[in-house]
Amino acid sequence: xxxxxxxxxxxxxxxxxxxxxxxxxxxxxxxxxxxxxxxxxxxxxxxxxxxxxxxxxxxxxxxxxxxxxxxxxxxxxxxxxxxxxxxxxxxxxxxxxxxxxxxxxxxxxxxxxxxxxxxxxxxxxxxxxxxxxxxxxxxxxxxxxxxxxxxxxxxxxxxxxxxxxxxxxxxxxxxxxxxxxxxxxxxxxxxxxxxxxxxxxxxxxxxxxxxxxxxxxxxxxxxxxxxxxxxxxxxxxxxxxxxxxxxxxxxxxxxxxxxxxxxxxxxxxxxxxxxxxxxxxxxxxxxxxxxxxxxxxxxxxxxxxxxxxxxxxxxxxxxxxxxxxxxxxxxxxxxxxxxxxxxxxxxxxxxxxxxxxxxxxxxxxxxxxxxxxxxxxxxxxxxxxxxxxxxxxxxxxxxxxxxxxxxxxxxxxxxxxxxxxxxxxxxxxxx
Numbered sequence: 112x113x114x115x116x117x118x119x120x121x122x123x124x125x126x127x128x129x130x131x132x133x134x135x136x137x138x139x140x141x142x143x144x145x146x147x148x149x150x151x152x153x154x155x156x157x158x159x160x161x162x163x164x165x166x167x168x169x170x171x172x173x174x175x176x177x178x179x180x181x182x183x184x185x186x187x188x189x190x191x192x193x194x195x196x197x198x199x200x201x202x203x204x205x206x207x208x209x210x211x212x213x214x215x216x217x218x219x220x221x222x223x224x225x226x227x228x229x230x231x232x233x234x235x236x237x238x239x240x241x242x243x244x245x246x247x248x249x250x251x252x253x254x255x256x257x258x259x260x261x262x263x264x265x266x267x268x269x270x271x272x273x274x275x276x277x278x279x280x281x282x283x284x285x286x287x288x289x290x291x292x293x294x295x296x297x298x299x300x301x302x303x304x305x306x307x308x309x310x311x312x313x314x315x316x317x318x319x320x321x322x323x324x325x326x327x328x329x330x331x332x333x334x335x336x337x338x339x340x341x342x343x344x345x346x347x348x349x350x351x352x353x354x355x356x357x358x359x360x361x362x363x364x365x366x367x368x369x370x371x372x373x374x375x376x377x378x379x380x381x382x383x384x385x386x387x388x389x390x391x392x393x394x395x396x397x398x399x400x401x402x403x404x405x406x407x408x409x410x411x412x413x414x415x416x417x418x419x420x421x422x423x424x425x426x427x428x429x430x431x432x433x434x435x436x437x438x439x440x441x442x443x444x445x446x447x448x449x450x451x452x453x454x455x456x457x458x459x460x461x462x463x464x465x466x467x468x469x470x471x472x473x474x475x476x477x478x479x480x481x482x483x484x485x486x487x488x489x490x491x492x493x494x495x496x497x498x499x500x501x502x503x504x505x506x507x508x509x510x511x512x513x514x515x516x517x518x519x520x521x522x523x524x525x526x527x528x529x530x531x532x533x534x535x536x537x538x539x540x541x542x
Contacts, residue, residue, distance in 0.1 A: 122202065124181025125212045128172050134189065169195040173223075177201040180211035190215045199225040199252070206265055213248075222270075223252040225277070229262050246272050254305075255280040260287045260295070267298045274300055279307040279331075286311070289322035299326050307333040312360075314344045321347030329353040333380075336360045345372030355380035362386050367402050368438045378408040394425070401426035402439055424450050464531045470496045470503075470539040481531060486522035492539050508536035 123131075170193050177198065183190065193216040203209055206229055213219050248270045253263070254277050267273060283306070287295045301324040311317065314337055321327065321344075328350055338360040345351075352375050361367070362385040370376060381387075387395040400406065400414055400422040407414055423443045427450045430436045444450070463480045473496065479488065485505060493500035506516035507529060516538055519529075 122176050122178045124179050125172070125177050125198075125208075126181030126183055126185055128175040128177050129170065129186060129189070132172065132175075133167060133170070134186070166190075166192045168192055171197040173197050173199040173201070175201055177203060178208075179203070180208045183212060183215050187215045192218055194218050195221040195223075197223040198227060199223050201227050203227050203229065205229065206262065206269065210269060217247060219247050221250045221252075222248055224256060225252050225254040227256055229253075229256055229258055229266070248273055250275045252277040253281070254278070257281060264296055267301070268296055271298070272300050273298075275303040275305075276301055277305040279305050279309065281309060283309040283311060284316075286316045286319035286323070289319055295323055297322070298324055302326060303329040305331045306335070307331055309335050311335045312337060314338075314340050318344050318347040321351070325349075327351050328375075331355040332359065334358040338362060338366075340366035340369050342369045342372050345370070345374065345376075348373050348375075350375055352376060353378040357382045357384070359384055364398075364402070364437065367399060370403055371405070374405075376403075377405060379403070379406055380410055382410055397422035397425045398429075401443065402437060404439070420447075423447060464535065465533045466531065467534070467536045468492060468495075468539065469536060470498075471541075479526070479531075479537075481526040483526060484522060485519040485524050485526065488526060488537070489519075489522075489539075492537070496539060498539075498541075503539050503541055506538040506540055507531075508538065510535050 166189055170190075178201075196213065196216065196219060198209070198212070203224075209222075209224065209229070213222065249272065251266070251270060251273045253266070258278075258281055260283075263278065267276070289295050289297065304320065304324060304327055306320065311332075312335070317332065317337065320330070327348060330348070330351055330353070333355055334357070336359065337356065340361060351373050354370075354373065354376055357380050361381075364386065367381075367386070370379065381399060387399075390398070396409060399409060400419055403409075424447055426437065427440070427443055427447060430440055431450075461481060463478050465476055466479050468475050468477050470492070477495075483491075489503070489505050490500045492505070493503055505519040507519055508516050509529075509531075511532065516536075
């Protein structure tokens with residue numbers, strides 16, 4: 112068996128990776144064989160530099176084994192219009208190296224550093240002189256970097272105009288004390304935070320997020336095993352409009368009620384939580400809507416007035432005879448005064464009916480089971496009137512519509528299919 116060789120990419124600088132992908136091309140020498148090396152060496156020829164109007168706006172250099180910046184001044188003209196930069200899954204170890212790369216990108220708006228370790232950064236790494244840089248970057252992706260909160264603080268301090276930050280998949284189990292001036296700064300520009308797939312379990316830690324990012328409008332906490340949402344958490348999120356808490360461990364209706372303390376909240380994603388297990392989709396949606404009067408969109412579906420009214424009435428009926436009622440029950444009961452208990456309807460199928468049976472000049476009423484076939488009924492009635500079953504036929508008269516007799520021609524047909532009711536008529540007629 113032949114051994115499989117393990118091939119690893121050679122470490123390189125950002126300048127080398129950028130030049131190889133965007134500024135060079137591989138061309139085979141088209142001269143005669145005697146002008147080419149025996150191994151068919153590929154010659155690297157510089158491409159013509161793009162004009163200012165056509166210089167690169169989107170640069171993707173993920174998984175390139177980049178470890179440092181290099182001399183970015185060599186390619187400064189090619190970087191000045193870059194708006195999106197993807198450096199995910201590289202080996203940059205310090206924010207200083209990243210800063211050296213993006214310093215020559217004054218229009219940069221989107222920076223992806225996912226799966227790039229920046230663990231060696233500290234609070235001395237941030238360069239405070241790049242005013243243009245501070246004003247441009249709006250979206251920052253730091254997913255799966257195993258980054259520390261100290262490094263998060265360093266980076267966000269260097270990019271204080273970031274509006275959207277992704278901190279998912281970083282194994283965060285706690286959040287630093289917002290009053291700790293060294294570890295933590297209040298970042299007022301952040302409006303949207305992705306914090307999915309971490310290991311935070313206590314809502315008291317989530318409350319700290321609201322203090323660190325006081326102007327948050329959107330917070331995604333999917334797949335954090337959070338439980339015990341108390342009524343003081345929402346006070347830390349005065350501007351939060353959208354909250355995603357799918358795949359969390361919410362298990363009490365009081366936790367849903369406490370979402371009302373998020374005073375600006377209008378949209379919520381709330382699926383796959385223990386509380387709603389075992390409930391049908393419609394009922395779980397109704398019970399959530401009825402408890403949250405300010406929510407206008409649930410699980411990405413808008414809530415219209417008719418649906419809200421139906422949900423509130425359903426909640427009233429559900430808890431009308433229960434000793435423990437939801438917080439909003441009295442408010443809703445006063446609002447919808449004409450809500451009554453649902454009538455109990457017997458939905459069991461009819462087992463028998465009382466029919467008028469006629470044969471020649473005879474007429475009688477018999478209770479007939481509808482759990483039999485036409486042939487069985489015919490034999491029973493023939494025996495009752497002492498005639499041979501083969502000498503008669505059955506005809507049925509539905510008194511509800513009274514359109515005349517219909518012959519029951521199919522012996523194997525069940526009487527259920529005719530929807531017979533008390534008072535209908537069966538005629539036993541000689542052939």
